[in-house]
Amino acid sequence: MTDQVLAIDDLQVEFRTEEGVVKAVDGVGYALGKGEVLAVLGESGSGKTVHARAIMRILDSPPAFITNGTVRLGDIELLTLDEDDMREVRGSRVAMLFQDPHTALDPVFTVGDQLMELLRERRKMSRGQAREESLALLQRVGIPDARDRLDAFPHQLSGGIAQRVMVAMAVALEPEVLLADEPTSSLDVTVQAQVLELLGSLVAETEMSMVLITHNLAVAVGLAQRIAVMYAGRIVELGPARDVYTTPKHPYTAGLLRSIPDIQVREERLPGIAGSPPNLLKLPTGCAFSPRCPLADDRCRTEVPAFFAVGPDRWSACFHPDEVQR
């Protein structure tokens, strides 16, 4: 990798609840290159959102605590930064995009107010400058009639336009890294494609890097150069998007791929992954996926697999990577 923007190592986050301690993120690590899009793929509860909030350090403590790990952004370590410095980093160096734009916009202020607040506070712009810049940002994210939209309230916007506004806010301070947390999951399918296309073009134009958090494999393959698959708080497979898609090296990834319907094949019932996602309070011993895994043997049930290199730039946390069938 040429230029490394973000490097995460052994990140651990636990939730201390009344029922016990839950390791929501358990040793996540990856490096993100300049201008790269890395998709973090996983189902609900896999820790993908928590890991992003840990990078931003916006987890609610209690109950969530970052217990270990390093997050290096360029030459600074985010996890040990004091709160004031971290606040400077948020928005200007790492920004985040949320799943539901309508809850992420404040209902009592216009779109323009919210963009201008950001620019005036962080860029020290005057009212006039901030308004001009806000307008330019809205135009840049492809909002038609941008001038009118400045004075619109969030509830007057459709989901797609509202998410474009959120994108405009996220890129307003030209961050190096954008953490997009399920940015299209709350949108209509046609609008999803437009927002993804917008994100793709922004990355291409600006050398911004992006961590795309999603549970949608098609979205991941469509936009990302590499895919990290998360399961029960760990990354279980990491590799170039196309390779992971064509030749998965972890049985969980393979299971996900098999559960995508194929338009060419008539099937009565779509194959799923047997069993249900693990209860993080009572993780099985050994590999967390072993109770659902067709390849599991005694070793899998007693020993946690390390993250093995299984090919060029390919990693898998499985003892049997070569037996995995697509």
Add this chain to the structure above:
Amino acid sequence: MSSHRPTSYLEGISAVDDAPSAAAATLWTDVWRKMRRDKRFWVAAALITMFALMAIAPFLFFTKDPQACPIVDFAQRPSRQHWFGTDILGCDYYTRVIYGARTSFKVGLVVASVTIAIALTLGSSAGYYAGKTDMIASRIADILFSVPTLLGAILVLTLFHGGGALIIGLVIAFFGWPDMFRLVRSTVISGKSRGYVRAARTMGSPGRTILRRHVLPNGIAPVLVFAAYVIGGAVGAEAGLTFLGVGLRLPAISWGLQLAVADTRFPELAYLMVYPSLFLCLMIGAFILLGESLRDALDVKLEPND
């Protein structure tokens, strides 16, 4: 038909999806629209405007000097000369009752502004910063909450031998603010878990800004409704305290004082009781009506959930 294939799956889909472009309808224009159709609001507004005029410019309503009391005219029944009659000192009762609005209004405004100021600062810090700040503020509120407002006010005012409208207002507010504090605190607690608060945090907004710009504007509605009730309550409390002899004293002019005097001459001079009670009820009622109309228009729930 034959060779036309979309080059992109996006072709033909305009970037404008079903964006509604109706005229701007903000929370407050919406509230105004609802209140405009509410009879209660207009009744309350008319009464409050009238009382406010009485308080600011009482001379608009009478031509007599409220302190000019020829003793020979004492205890005259209502007549063309004296619309509400005269009191036992010979003062024109209509003039005195009108003049009483100023005291009640003053107390109501002092109590409301002090209560809002304390409740907003302490309540929002306690709710937003939680932890120790919350612990300390909430315990202070709990202690004062455990003292009934009127009882506490009677105690303090007795110790200080009464006081002017300002002092009485401050004392009532001192014992009364915990109610609104709890309301603000719980509103802030529920408001800070909203998506836009989290979003503002990820954009690097400092806590102060988030509280001022996002949490409070979204949670101010129930506070305003409650403030209307606070004014009504304060007006009643002042009259009650004064009636009991621990509030205002002569030569001040207050409905409570008038009622206290009327009480000694009831029932033979019943009209002395009627006019101040009527005005008192109308003023308290006006603020309660305003509060109810505002509450329904804003659709807020006033029960704090803790």
